[in-house]
Amino acid sequence: AIGGTAYLAWGVWDLRHPDDQFEPDPHKKNLVVLGTGWGAVSLLKKLDTENYNVIVISPRNYFLFTPLLPSCTTGTVEHRSIMEPIRSITRHKKAAVKFYEAEATKIDPERKVIFINDNSDVKGASNKTEVPYDMLVVSVGAENATFGIPGVKEHSCFLKEIGDAQQIRKKIMDCVETATFKDQSPEEVERLLHMVVVGGGPTGVEFAGELQDFFDQDIKKWIPEISDKFKVTLIEALPNVLPMFSKQLIEYTESTFKEEKITIMTKTAVKKVTDKTVEAEATGPDGKKTMQIMPYGLLVWATGNAVRPVIKDLMSQIPAQKDSRRGLAVNEYLVVQGTKDIWATGDCAVAGYAPTAQVASQEGAFLARLFNTMAKSEAIESQIHDLSSSLNITPGNTAEIAKQIESHEKQLRRIKDIKPFHYTHQGSLAYIGSERAVADVSWLNGNFATGGGLTYLFWRSAYLSMCFSTRNRVLVVLDWLKSKAFGRDVSR
Ligand code: NAD
Structure with missing residues (x-):
């Protein structure tokens, strides 16, 4: 029933x-x-x-x-x-x-x-x-900020639209298949399997985490010969990643990335991109600047908005x-x-x-x-206008009309009392790979910062509840179950 x-x-x-x-x-x-x-x-x-x-x-x-x-x-x-x-x-x-x-x-x-x-x-x-x-x-x-850095528009993938995600998915597998092509030189294999992410905001961090998961949980099993060659590097111009999170969560993210073998290069600003290399200026602890040239296979550019x-x-x-x-x-x-x-x-x-x-x-x-x-x-104003226009008023109904107008005006004052926009921050969440997430949440006027496996479950349920429709929610859960049970699809 x-x-x-x-x-x-x-x-x-x-x-x-x-x-x-x-x-x-x-x-x-x-x-x-x-x-x-x-x-x-x-x-x-x-x-x-x-x-x-x-x-x-x-x-x-x-x-x-x-x-x-x-x-x-x-x-x-x-x-x-x-x-x-x-x-x-x-x-x-x-x-x-x-x-x-x-x-x-x-x-x-x-x-x-x-x-x-x-x-x-x-x-x-x-x-x-x-x-x-x-x-x-x-x-x-x-749109995606490129800061006019040469080569970015031509050679990087962005992560804003669905087409960007599809392009990245295809390119990851392209790089893997080309790296395993017959007689590929060791340097070329290394380049092709070097995945570079520029920008340590939530977009860059979440993508780097997902990418390393994909490699550890799936690609490695199907193509074990590239196990020690696949490398993810996250480049950030500022001294740390995820600047909007608390110090404790930044440290947690950085140590998780270390475990996952994702290299984080902070205080490093990308200055130029070619079809095969990223050129970046790194600032050392002594303030000395050095230029680094890094060959890459996939470059994802996530440096914010323009x-x-x-x-x-x-x-x-x-x-x-x-x-x-x-x-x-x-x-x-x-x-x-x-x-x-x-x-x-x-x-x-x-x-x-x-x-x-x-x-x-x-x-x-x-x-x-x-x-x-x-x-x-506006509707009430026009009613008031109609009521007060001389056509409606007769000697017998003046008092009644005045009463109606007064009641409309009262209603109007109540409606018009709309307060300016005020933003209520519910908190920030980010997935950081290997089934861990970080959360800075403010509830009941208290803040709490947390990271780890439980936070990951919280991340999943929060994102699920935020999905647009029941249809979306069901599809996302099925996708999660599918990738857990059968692994992710490694076809291009
Ligand atoms: P962002 O602006 O948060 O971060 C971009 C980072 O790129 C900055 O830290 C900047 O220092 C760095 N950068 C810029 N130029 C560089 C260069 N040449 N070399 C190296 N690093 C460089 O961008 P985003 O991650 O795309 O996020 C955009 C907005 O969307 C933010 O407000 C963010 O909070 C929000 N967002 C939130 C979530 C979440 O809450 N999980 C996820 C995605 C985005």
């Missing part, structure tokens, strides 16, 4: 679908959302879409659960398990939401239009157009943004400074917080509350 009820409930949920096609209602404002990442999706989840003509524009038609992206590079988790189609979000809304898979190339705040390009491989006759907006939410994220061109261009059109460097400066209601009808969330916004998924998702939820409130108060 329980199964039947669950099936029925699922069926009803699954079938809920706005039958009516999206027809922009001229009485409603066009609310355009750029992006399908953490900020945009958390806004869409909580937004009452019936109040606006909602249009979502993004070059990818899915949400990506980025915390598990490093696990995708080695096949611990399959890529489709952490993707959720944007339509599975929009089709469950009360009013239809329009989605265009396209890249926003320019925002014109004067004319209030966005220029969009269909950048997919298949293009129709219409592939470039403009979309007008009344209200705009910019949640386009950031501002996207469309955002730079928008900033250049708004005088109030001239001193902002890292993205769109926003006020405490996430309104882009110097504008009235543009809001920004996540990595493209500068609100005084770190560029994390947690921040973006809280900002998105805040905007949904703000917009729902704005719509409600």
Whole structure:
């Protein structure tokens, strides 16, 4: 019986679908959302879409659960398990939401239009157009920082999108197979099996951990002849990795990496990259600088974020943004400074917080509350206007109307009392390999820092509960079980 009820409930949920096609209602404002990442999706989840003509524009038609992206590079988790189609979000809304898979190339705040390009491989006759907006939410994220270092763009892999993880997965196996090619010289084998990760933030650390796991738990078993040649090096310009974690957890991570045989090179800044070498400047304890040239097979570049061109261009059109460097400066209601009808969330916004998924998702939820409130108060304002217009007032109902107006005004004051955005930090988590994780968590006003196997179970359950949908959750658990039972897939 329980199964039947669950099936029925699922069926009803699954079938809920706005039958009516999206027809922009001229009485409603066009609310355009750029992006399908953490900020945009958390806004869409909580937004009452019936109040606006909602249009979502993004070059990818899915949400990506980025915390598990490093696990995708080695096949611990399959890529489709952490993707959720944007339509599975929009089709469950009360009013239809329009989605265009396209890249926003320019925002014109004067004319209030966005220029969009269909950048997919298949293009129709219409592939470039403009979309007008009344209200705009910019949640386009950031691009990979390369600091203009020569060779980085051409030769490294990044770790931001699903395609990056797939490319890395293929390249790891390419390097392994080429290293075992007949008559390969020992130097070439060493180069091909040297995996270099640049950037000791959480992305670099988690990827290095996953990569070493893949080698220790799988590749080594299938191809034992390369056992002593595979090497992972993590390069970080600062004196230590994971600067956002406590000293104790930094030390724990560094000692775990030592056990896992991952080499950490701190105070080492990469200056140049070629197709086969990384050139880095290391600062010794005496302050002396030395140049090192390291041959590599795979190079993964994880040195943080840079501002996207469309955002730079928008900033250049708004005088109030001239001193902002890292993205769109926003006020405490996430309104882009110097504008009235543009809001920004996540990595493209500068609100005084770190560029994390947690921040973006809280900002998105805040905007949904703000917009729902704005719509409600506009509706009440128009009711007040109607009531107070002379047409409704007759000598007999003056007192009654005055009472109604007063009650509406009271309601309006309550609704309008929306507090500015405030970020609540839940803590930081990172996987560091060999079934260990580190966590800096703040609960009940207390902080606790922990690392190890139990923290790993906590990491797993926390990430699982944060997954977008039940479908994602089930797929991720199945992937974990599959890779535990059968090992990861070593085919290219
Ligand atoms: P990051 O900005 O946190 O770290 C990049 C690191 O690269 C820095 O420590 C920097 O010193 C180093 N670096 C820069 N240039 C270098 C060079 N030329 N040579 C050597 N090192 C160089 O980047 P990230 O790890 O991609 O993270 C981006 C954001 O996302 C951060 O806010 C982070 O907290 C967040 N994030 C969090 C998690 C998590 O909580 N588990 C996971 C991924 C990302």
